[in-house]
Amino acid sequence: MTQQAVLTARGLTKRYGRVTALNNCDFDLYPGEILAVIGDNGAGKSTLIKAISGAVHPDEGTIELDGKQVLFKSPIEAREAGIETVYQNLALSPALSIADNMFLGREIRKPGPLGSWFRMLDRPAMEKRARDKLTELGLMTIQNISQAVETLSGGQRQGVAVARAAAFGSKVVIMDEPTAALGVKESRRVLELILDVKKRGLPIVLISHNMPHVFEVADRIHIHRLGRRLCVVDPKQISMSDAVALMTGAKKPPEDALAA
Amino acid sequence: MSQIQEFEKVLSGSDTSVAAFDEHGKSFVKRAQHFLHSTPAAVPLIVLVLSIIIFGIAIGGRFFSSYTLTLILQQIAIVGILGAAQTLVILTAGIDLSIGVIMVISAVIMGNCAITYGMPTLLAVVVGLAAGGACGLLNGLLVAYMKLPPFIVTLGTWNIVMATNFIYSANETIRDADVDAQAPLLHLFAMSFRVGSAVLTAGVIATVVLVAILWYVLNHTAWGRHVYAVGDDPEAAKLSGIQTKKVLIAVYTLAGLIAAFAAWVSIGRNGSISPSAAVTDYNLQAITATVIGGISLFGGRGSILGTLFGAMIVGVVSMGLNMLGADPQWKVLLTGVLIIGAVAIDQWIRKVSV
Numbered sequence: 001m002t003q004q005a006v007l008t009a010r011g012l013t014k015r016y017g018r019v020t021a022l023n024n025c026d027f028d029l030y031p032g033e034i035l036a037v038i039g040d041n042g043a044g045k046s047t048l049i050k051a052i053s054g055a056v057h058p059d060e061g062t063i064e065l066d067g068k069q070v071l072f073k074s075p076i077e078a079r080e081a082g083i084e085t086v087y088q089n090l091a092l093s094p095a096l097s098i099a100d101n102m103f104l105g106r107e108i109r110k111p112g113p114l115g116s117w118f119r120m121l122d123r124p125a126m127e128k129r130a131r132d133k134l135t136e137l138g139l140m141t142i143q144n145i146s147q148a149v150e151t152l153s154g155g156q157r158q159g160v161a162v163a164r165a166a167a168f169g170s171k172v173v174i175m176d177e178p179t180a181a182l183g184v185k186e187s188r189r190v191l192e193l194i195l196d197v198k199k200r201g202l203p204i205v206l207i208s209h210n211m212p213h214v215f216e217v218a219d220r221i222h223i224h225r226l227g228r229r230l231c232v233v234d235p236k237q238i239s240m241s242d243a244v245a246l247m248t249g250a251k252k253p254p255e256d257a258l259a260a
Numbered sequence: 261m262s263q264i265q266e267f268e269k270v271l272s273g274s275d276t277s278v279a280a281f282d283e284h285g286k287s288f289v290k291r292a293q294h295f296l297h298s299t300p301a302a303v304p305l306i307v308l309v310l311s312i313i314i315f316g317i318a319i320g321g322r323f324f325s326s327y328t329l330t331l332i333l334q335q336i337a338i339v340g341i342l343g344a345a346q347t348l349v350i351l352t353a354g355i356d357l358s359i360g361v362i363m364v365i366s367a368v369i370m371g372n373c374a375i376t377y378g379m380p381t382l383l384a385v386v387v388g389l390a391a392g393g394a395c396g397l398l399n400g401l402l403v404a405y406m407k408l409p410p411f412i413v414t415l416g417t418w419n420i421v422m423a424t425n426f427i428y429s430a431n432e433t434i435r436d437a438d439v440d441a442q443a444p445l446l447h448l449f450a451m452s453f454r455v456g457s458a459v460l461t462a463g464v465i466a467t468v469v470l471v472a473i474l475w476y477v478l479n480h481t482a483w484g485r486h487v488y489a490v491g492d493d494p495e496a497a498k499l500s501g502i503q504t505k506k507v508l509i510a511v512y513t514l515a516g517l518i519a520a521f522a523a524w525v526s527i528g529r530n531g532s533i534s535p536s537a538a539v540t541d542y543n544l545q546a547i548t549a550t551v552i553g554g555i556s557l558f559g560g561r562g563s564i565l566g567t568l569f570g571a572m573i574v575g576v577v578s579m580g581l582n583m584l585g586a587d588p589q590w591k592v593l594l595t596g597v598l599i600i601g602a603v604a605i606d607q608w609i610r611k612v613s614v
Contacts, residue, residue, distance in 0.1 A: 055499060076501040091499035093489040095560045100485050105501030107482035119481045148298075184267065 004067060006031050006203050007052060007083075007172055012061035014047050021047035022058065023227035029172065029203050034194065036214040036235075037207045039224030039247050045207050046088065048224065049176055052205075053085040054078030065171065076105065082171030086178055090161040094150035099123070099130040101149050102164045133163040154181040162190055166197055173197055174205040179213055191217055211240045223247045296609045300562045303605055304553045304569035307598075311573055315580030323583060326458035336575035337449075337463040338363075338526050342546035343553070343567040344471050345518035348511050350550055351478070352491040353559025354403060354410030356512065358395065358418040359519040360543030364535060365425040366392040366520035371434040371533035374443035381445035389520045395421055396516020400509035422539065429535035436531035449528030463525040470518070471568045478564055487511060491559025548595055549574060552602045561606075573598065 009027035013020070021044045029035050039045045050056035052063055054072030063070055065081055072078040075085070092101050103126045109115035110122045127145045134145070149157060158181050165173050175194070179187040194204055194217055208214050214221060215235045223230045223246050230246060231253035245251035296302055316323045342359055349356040370388030373379045379387070395417065402413040439446050449463035478484035489497040490507045498504050527533055553570030555562035577598075578591045 074501075074503075075499055076503070079501055085499075087499055089496065089499075091496040093492040093496055093500070093560070095492045096485060096489060101500075104485065104489060104497070107485065109482070118476075119483070121480055121482060121485070123480075151297075 003030050005029060005064075006066060007205075008064045009048075009052060010062050010064075012048065012051055012058045012063070014044075014051060014056060014058045020227055022051065022061075025061070025224075025228045027052065027222065027229065028232075029205060030220075031203055032198060032201050033219040034198055034204045034206055034217050036218035036221045037205060037224055038209070038211075038214060038221060038243065043224045043247070044227040045224050046176060049085065049174055049205070049207060052078075053083055053174055055085075055087075079105075079168070082169065083174065084165040084169030084172070085174040086158075086161045086165045086176060088176040088180070090157055092149045092157055092161060095148055097146045097148055098134075098152075098160055099127040099145050101160060102126070102130045102133070102167065106168070129167070130163075133167045134159065136163075155183055155186045158182055159186060159190075162193060166193060169197070169202055172203055172205065174207075176207045177209070178206070179208065179210060187213070211244065215240055215243075223253075225249060293609060293611075296605075300554050300609075301566040301569060303602070303609075304566045304573060307552075308569045308573050308576065311576045311580070315576060315583075319580065319583050323580065326456060328579065328583075330458045330460055330464070332572065332575040332579050333464045333467075334459070334461050334529070335579070336549075336571040337461070337467045338522050338529060339542065339545045339549055339574070340467040340568055340571040341470060341518060341522040341525060342542055343549035343571050344467075344474055344564060345515040345522070346546045346550045347553070347555050347562070347564045347567045348474070348478075348487065348518075349410070349515050350491075350555050350557060351487050351559060351562065352508060352511050353494075353557075354491075354508075354512075355414065355547070355557070356396075356399065356410065356515050357414040357543060358399060358421055359515060359522075359546060360539040360541075361418050361421040361425060362392050362395045362516050362519040363523045363526060363542065364537050364539055365395070365421055365428075366523035367527055367533050367537070368425060368429045368434075368535050370446060370523060370527065371439065371443075372429070374446060375434055375438055378442075381443040384443065385445070385524060388523060389517060392520020392523065393513050393517040396513040396519070397509065399516065400512030403512060404505040404508040418543075425535050431535055433535070434533040439527065439531070439533065446524065446527045446533075447531070449525040450531070451528075461528070463528055466521075466525060468568070470521070471564055475564050483507070483510070488560050491561075493560070545571075545574065548599060552598050554602060554606060556606050556610075557603070561610075570602075 005028045007027070007029040009025065012022045012025040012027070014022040023044075025044070025048060027048065037045050037048065047056060051058045054075045054077055057073070063072075065083070070081060072081070078085070093104065096104070108122045108125050110120045114120045115122065131145050149160065152160070158178065162175065162178055165175065178190050178194070182190060191213060194206065197204055206214065206218060218235050221233050221235055221243060223233060223243065225247055233243065233246070242251065246253055322328065342363065345359050346356060366388040369391045370384050373384035373387050374381045399410075399413055399417055402408050403410050449461060449466060451462040453460045478487060486497065486502045486507050489500070489502055490504050494504055526537070530537070549571035550567050551557065551570070552573055553562065553566030553568070555567060574595060577594050581588070581591050581594070
């Protein structure tokens with residue numbers, strides 16, 4: 001592929017004591033694509049995602065964003081660089097309201113002296129934007145934008161986390177199991193949202209165990225096995241069972257698979 | 261667009277209105293639980309009003325006099341300020357056992373600077389505040405960077421600061437008259453205003469103003485929301501981009517600073533400055549006020565207004581029992597009942613989300 005990759009990782013290694021989570025792992029994400037990452041439990045998918053979203057510091061290896069090498073010391077730095085992540089545990093604060101959660105760490109302050117001197121939050125503006133974003137996502141079963149996140153169902157919480165990432169991502173959106181806890185309708189909404197985000201030109205990294213979802217939306221599939229990239233396949237040229245066979249080690253990857 | 265799967269075809273006909281449910285199906289108890297969940301300061305306020313009514317009936321008109329009610333406020337001023345400091349720490353799911361001794365050592369430093377070393381009083385106050393802030397900073401650094409449990413850290417600094425206090429002061433008390441003669445500014449918060457028979461001291465006003473400021477900061481600024489988020493779920497807070505270590509350090513430092521402010525107020529109330537002031541009492545009373553005020557010891561829940569109400573509840577109960585001529589141990593007993601009751605209610609309210 002001649003296109004310049006948006007996000008590239010080379011030789012990432014991460015060890016937790018004697019456990020190796022990433023073993024010389026490579027990763028490429030191209031503009032405007034949906035790249036699915038699949039792999040067995042414990043294959044190191046989450047560690048890979050945490051490494052590129054700044055939550056984990058790899059022991060070795062380099063990460064490049066738009067051709068420039070980056071070293072994220074924290075998720076904040078990755079976010080400032082435009083990489084937005086929906087974590088599997090959602091990273092929401094249960095006691096805070098939906099609006100407070102969506103704007104956690106990047107609150108909007110009131111204009112004028114109230115904001116700059118008294119640092120007062122602009123709740124109405126935050127609540128309006130949060131409501132707009134959730135409506136766009138079709139999450140209208142949320143009745144009250146100022147209700148605490150802990151009073152929401154699992155699917156609604158997921159919706160809030162996805163809406164947060166979609167609202168703020170500017171370069172890359174990473175989603176770790178975004179449909180895992182969702183009902184049929186909500187899953188469909190999230191998949192449509194993923195395609196929506198793609199239409200706006202943002203590339204997406206999608207980690208999922210749900211093969212029909214992966215094969216439906218992904219442009220390329222990164223198969224992760226034993227801490228490294230086993231191969232990258234095109235979902236149009238491979239069957240779901242072959243993909244599963246590859247990721248579980250039941251089948252050896254074809255020689256040219258990395259070029260796909 | 262993606263190919264929609266067979267079972268998803270009916271979704272185009274799905275309901276798109278904002279969900280609404282019949283409310284009358286909920287029992288009164290359920291609605292009360294929801295109300296208390298969204299208004300954490302309501303429980304202590306209700307208990308406060310009830311205890312005022314009960315003692316008012318038991319004692320009669322004497323209890324309702326503005327003199328008595330304002331006297332209660334004077335008595336709880338210091339505990340209220342320390343409780344406010346404790347609230348900040350407990351909101352982050354920590355606890356600060358050292359604020360009582362931080363208050364005492366700050367008072368001793370203020371007194372020594374102003375009277376023994378002859379510094380300008382204002383400078384002495386600043387030095388005292390800085391000392392309190394420094395003790396808090398030490399707690400914060402140990403909790404945030406060494407990742408030690410706050411209980412252990414502050415149990416350690418409690419002892420360290422207390423010993424330092426006795427060694428430094430040689431256990432000498434600075435007399436009331438000396439403070440009045442050389443550094444009257446240290447007695448600033450003893451200044452009182454009479455409105456009819458009501459007596460308000462500057463200390464009472466400072467307590468209320470401090471709680472109001474902290475309430476504003478906790479509820480209407482980004483930093484305040486971060487304090488709640490860190491106490492609620494530190495991992496989630498970190499992933500959402502909050503610098504949890506900075507928040508923790510700021511909280512413990514601020515708690516130390518507020519404890520030093522309580523020292524200034526306490527000099528006004530006690531007159532003299534004694535290094536052996538009843539530390540344990542203040543410490544436990546501040547934690548009691550916080551817990552009765554509905555601040556969850558597990559972090560992230562509660563309103564600082566509750567702490568003020570909690571302190572007032574303790575004040576009302578002890579004043580009421582005093583006026584009834586009861587054995588002082590009844591006050592201790594009732595405090596114990598209130599603490600257990602408060603935590604039980606906290607647990608019940610939390611179940612609203614399940």
